[in-house]
Amino acid sequence: xxxxxxxxxxxxxxxxxxxxxxxxxxxxxxEIVRGILTGILAGxxxxxxxxxxxxxxxxxxxxxxxxxxQFSRIQFTPxxxxxxxxxxxxxxxxxxxxxxxRFQPGPLFANLILADEVNRATPKTQSALLxxxxxxxxxxxxxxxxxxxxFFVLATQNPVEMEGTYPLPEAQLDRFFFKLNVTxxxxxxxxxxxxxxxxxxxxxxxRVADAGTLQAMTYLARELPIARPVLDxxxxxxxxxxxxxxxxxxxIQRFVRFGASPRGMQSMVIAGKIRALLDxxxxxxxxxxxxxxxxxxxxxxxxxxxxxxxxxxxxxxxEELLKATPES
Amino acid sequence: MRRVTIDQLPERQLAxxxxxxxxxYRLRLAVRRGxxxxxVATIGDVVLLASIKLGPxxxxxxxxxxxxxxxxxxxxxxxxLRIPESRLVALDADRTLGLRERLVTxxxxxxxxxxxxxxxxxxxxxxxxxxxxxxxxxxxxxLTRQEILLLAIPLAVLLSxxxxxxxxxxxxxxxxxxxxxxxxxxxxVNAIADAVEAEAxxxxxxxxxxxxxxxxxxxxxxxxxxxxxxxxxxxxxxxxLLGLQAQHAGDLEQAMARAAQAxxxxxxxxAAGSQLARGDVDxxxxxxxxxxNKQNEMDQSRRGDIAKALKAAASSADAAAPALGRSLRDAAxxxxxxxxxxxxxxxxxxxxxxxxxxxxxxxxxxxxxVAELESSKSNIxxxxxxxxxxxxxxxxxxxxxxxxxRDTAPSSREGSRAAGELAADDxxxxxxxAGKGTLERTTDVFAPESLGARPExxxxxxxxxxxxxxxxxxxxxxxxxALVDYREVLANYRxxxxxxxxxRYIPLDLRNVVRDYFSSLEPQx
Numbered sequence: 001x002x003x004x005x006x007x008x009x010x011x012x013x014x015x016x017x018x019x020x021x022x023x024x025x026x027x028x029x030x031e032i033v034r035g036i037l038t039g040i041l042a043g044x045x046x047x048x049x050x051x052x053x054x055x056x057x058x059x060x061x062x063x064x065x066x067x068x069x070q071f072s073r074i075q076f077t078p079x080x081x082x083x084x085x086x087x088x089x090x091x092x093x094x095x096x097x098x099x100x101x102r103f104q105p106g107p108l109f110a111n112l113i114l115a116d117e118v119n120r121a122t123p124k125t126q127s128a129l130l131x132x133x134x135x136x137x138x139x140x141x142x143x144x145x146x147x148x149x150x151f152f153v154l155a156t157q158n159p160v161e162m163e164g165t166y167p168l169p170e171a172q173l174d175r176f177f178f179k180l181n182v183t184x185x186x187x188x189x190x191x192x193x194x195x196x197x198x199x200x201x202x203x204x205x206x207r208v209a210d211a212g213t214l215q216a217m218t219y220l221a222r223e224l225p226i227a228r229p230v231l232d233x234x235x236x237x238x239x240x241x242x243x244x245x246x247x248x249x250x251x252i253q254r255f256v257r258f259g260a261s262p263r264g265m266q267s268m269v270i271a272g273k274i275r276a277l278l279d280x281x282x283x284x285x286x287x288x289x290x291x292x293x294x295x296x297x298x299x300x301x302x303x304x305x306x307x308x309x310x311x312x313x314x315x316x317x318x319e320e321l322l323k324a325t326p327e328s
Numbered sequence: 329m330r331r332v333t334i335d336q337l338p339e340r341q342l343a344x345x346x347x348x349x350x351x352x353y354r355l356r357l358a359v360r361r362g363x364x365x366x367x368v369a370t371i372g373d374v375v376l377l378a379s380i381k382l383g384p385x386x387x388x389x390x391x392x393x394x395x396x397x398x399x400x401x402x403x404x405x406x407x408x409l410r411i412p413e414s415r416l417v418a419l420d421a422d423r424t425l426g427l428r429e430r431l432v433t434x435x436x437x438x439x440x441x442x443x444x445x446x447x448x449x450x451x452x453x454x455x456x457x458x459x460x461x462x463x464x465x466x467x468x469x470x471l472t473r474q475e476i477l478l479l480a481i482p483l484a485v486l487l488s489x490x491x492x493x494x495x496x497x498x499x500x501x502x503x504x505x506x507x508x509x510x511x512x513x514x515x516x517v518n519a520i521a522d523a524v525e526a527e528a529x530x531x532x533x534x535x536x537x538x539x540x541x542x543x544x545x546x547x548x549x550x551x552x553x554x555x556x557x558x559x560x561x562x563x564x565x566x567x568x569l570l571g572l573q574a575q576h577a578g579d580l581e582q583a584m585a586r587a588a589q590a591x592x593x594x595x596x597x598x599a600a601g602s603q604l605a606r607g608d609v610d611x612x613x614x615x616x617x618x619x620x621n622k623q624n625e626m627d628q629s630r631r632g633d634i635a636k637a638l639k640a641a642a643s644s645a646d647a648a649a650p651a652l653g654r655s656l657r658d659a660a661x662x663x664x665x666x667x668x669x670x671x672x673x674x675x676x677x678x679x680x681x682x683x684x685x686x687x688x689x690x691x692x693x694x695x696x697x698v699a700e701l702e703s704s705k706s707n708i709x710x711x712x713x714x715x716x717x718x719x720x721x722x723x724x725x726x727x728x729x730x731x732x733x734r735d736t737a738p739s740s741r742e743g744s745r746a747a748g749e750l751a752a753d754d755x756x757x758x759x760x761x762a763g764k765g766t767l768e769r770t771t772d773v774f775a776p777e778s779l780g781a782r783p784e785x786x787x788x789x790x791x792x793x794x795x796x797x798x799x800x801x802x803x804x805x806x807x808x809x810a811l812v813d814y815r816e817v818l819a820n821y822r823x824x825x826x827x828x829x830x831x832r833y834i835p836l837d838l839r840n841v842v843r844d845y846f847s848s849l850e851p852q853x
Contacts, residue, residue, distance in 0.1 A: 008449055225446055227433040229419060282450035283433035328419060 006216040021205035025062040028189040035180045042270040044177025045153040060114040068210040072110035076121035082128035086138045115155040119165040179299035224273040226284040238265045249324040255307030260300035267296040349421045352467040358407035365403040369396030370482040430454040502713040507552040509711035513704040514548035540568035555712045573694040583648035590640035597637040609685025613678040620674030635660035655680040703819045822846040
């Protein structure tokens, strides 16, 4: 039953219900599912990084079905043009024979967008997508078209094929709420995947929520209180990602060119609220901030040449950051 | 803590919760602060006790150990009375009880007067969790291992200082006094070395003597605490000086005195003899030079008288100053033969006389230095509390010189007075002792009758040793505070007397009397 009235008491139930339905189709990847769902509930967009064939498209499609949201997939290629994703104006002829320009919406006009291998498209096409992610609207031929709500983009990057790609610039990466690393499934999960996908009966997820429910859940999550010491902790974590700070860990001072923006803190706070709510609590705790630190900030740290040469990862630096930053 | 009852209003419950947790917080803080101050106090007491045990700080400052310890209850009281910020209490409770910041959030929501349905839900969630909390059990007072180690280590050191390290045998003030005295004597010895070098005529002997003295001074400065080392260094310097002095035996002074007497027998040379007897060697040599200049005007009779005097003086000087004896004899022979080289011979004799005077002065200076070293040894011994506490019997005097006289045992006061009189009596005519015969050196205590010694200074027959005070006869400590132990003042009088013999025209032979007198008064070792 779809419920547009969400209380704190059944927020968790609703999320569990959604995850359960998704879990009928998608094997494993519980953290990815939770992360994507957090991104949706936060009104943000998520960047997935993982090898092909891990069910990213299936995941987004299933979410669309469970959440009763329109789903659209865009495969980014080097020859993809901005108009291919935003839409274009066409000359159409009506029944009376008169011709007029009509806007033909592109695949961007959906609730759930899967932007597959976004780093393969040219920067021009990337910016068309990223701009629409930020503005929630598209302007074509001087006419602005508002994108539907909710609007969620799940972009993917292939870490294997980096040749001939256009890595997203740091300013664009900052627009993503979360960056999630998709890991390869375990043996048991692979077996289960095979069983489900090679049988004669496809498994489908049931619709348990809709846009209204999601909006109510989003609003409820943002209402969750957060104490000042916890906010201070999140702020110190973000500030300590900058190498010019005295309190920054030694590794960050050595390997980071510049650190996270205030969007990183926004991401941590909202994600922390959602996590606390999902944990059955009515306030954000220090551990919530720590739990969402990696997905919130790993794509917002810009490594310098030495960091890249040494092969240091953002996750390693964030671990060091956690150790070096006390709660109070 | 009273259990927070469910029927109370949630706000009151929250307030009661915060109060209970605040009390627990203050108690834990008080214990922790007290422990930290205890660590600091223990370390401070270790430093203080070590300083007292090992020397620099006086034992009377032991009360200072109580000062840091007094800070412990003060710090605890302050921590108990001071009301902490509710946010700190809340964060502490959240951390201790695993509330995941529920309490601090609830307090902030109340302080900000926030609205919304989470406000009440959050508080209810909190109260449900703290309802059964008992603060005394929930907030145990625990100390970290590091804190315990920080106390255990200095405590162990403190106990070892109290039990293990024995205090030094002598109290700190006496030890300081001894060090002070040794350092003063070191300076004195160095000053003596400078004086010997400055007054020297024979540079080789003077530099050797100064080197020996400076070596002793360095030894004293190096270890001012050790009485034995100081006495050994001074004794070594004395031996070296006596060894140098052997080349210029005390006989030289007597020889000069006898030569002076011989010259005084004749009118022509009586002036030179008197000057020599006074110790004015330069004047005596100048008189001989004048004789040399005037010898052409003299008749043979006068020449013969002069030659006779010179021969007698030569005989007196032969043993101690052969060069002088030869030159005097040559001059006498030239006078008798009316040879043309009379003037040169007389002048040569004058030069040799000056040299002999310088040698005698060097011998006397070395003598004085030896006496001053003896005085330094005495001062150091007197400053040694062990010597004072054992109440060692004054030793029979062992002077560098010898004197003839009766065995006397002057009381400390009388002996000191005699020495003082001797030193202070500036009117005593020079040479009063001269002509009374050769003085033989003796180790017995005596007061020369020629100096007006009083009979009551004589020792009673049954006494073997000089008395310090009547009470000392029974071997007990001095009871009469009016009496002063003569050993305390002996060095001062001896120094004054020695200085007087150098600075004033005192007959050479009487200088030995002075020296022997004070040597005989030295405490027996």
